[in-house]
Amino acid sequence: MTSTPYTVADVMTTKVVAVTPSTGFKDIATAMERWKVTALPVIEGEGRVVGVVSEADLLPKEEFHEHRPGLIEQMRRLGDTAKAGSTTAETMMTTPAVTIRPDATLPQAARLMAERHIKRLPVVDGDGTLKGIVSRADLLKVFLRTDEELSAEVRRTVIDRLFPLSHEAVKVTVAQGIATLTGQVRDGNLIPLAERLTRSVEGVVDVHCRLDAPAEA
Structure with a gap:
């Protein structure tokens, strides 16, 4: 992944x-x-x-x-x-x-x-x-990688792959190595995995995961 x-x-x-x-x-x-x-x-x-x-x-x-x-x-x-x-x-x-x-x-x-x-x-x-x-x-x-590099990798290797149908609704920002994920995705069960995979990207210092999903009827 x-x-x-x-x-x-x-x-x-x-x-x-x-x-x-x-x-x-x-x-x-x-x-x-x-x-x-x-x-x-x-x-x-x-x-x-x-x-x-x-x-x-x-x-x-x-x-x-x-x-x-x-x-x-x-x-x-x-x-x-x-x-x-x-x-x-x-x-x-x-x-x-x-x-x-x-x-x-x-x-x-x-x-x-x-x-x-x-x-x-x-x-x-x-x-x-x-x-x-x-x-x-x-x-x-690895912690010298730029915020732009990290943001691009998180989007490419985590968000685009985990959420192929709703990735455009997710915003990825990285500041001083701290990645923030915001937006709404279709499958809320994948949110913890998205946070874990983002944290595993080399050079990411911390992750603020603010993703949510529609409440189940």
Whole structure:
């Protein structure tokens, strides 16, 4: 009934800065600073993602720079103390990498980021080859669609299809992403569905449904 939902491929960044397992600590830190990113995918071979190295993976080097952790602290934080002594991406990266496919929907990507507490995801194909990267900011791009675009899509994919006989009596307006439906339709049973489908249009912030139908005799 609705248009095809936006996917990760629609909003991802295709020019990705990546490192290899042998990339050194300073080169990783330099790349993060130069490209203003907080994490880098680690690739090998033809671009297969084998891990991700982030600022959090680099911080133990600074944390333990001035003091050596005691035995108890070493036991409690084995991962961090090991990374403090690491010099390459291979020994610092988080693996396996949390990745997502290009055809995943934006809600799926947002849910995965929230569940794993991460800000960006490498986008890979079926072979695990890097195709892009998607960030939290990328997921918000759909909310940059103009009110005119949203209004046209709501009318085309919801109103015209649900109410083929009375669609001309329905007015669709969108202001600041908030869609308002007004008018009279023949089948009142479809009004809740119209509201739900309008709300599902990518970029719609909220819906005010003011449709009504003739009272049954």
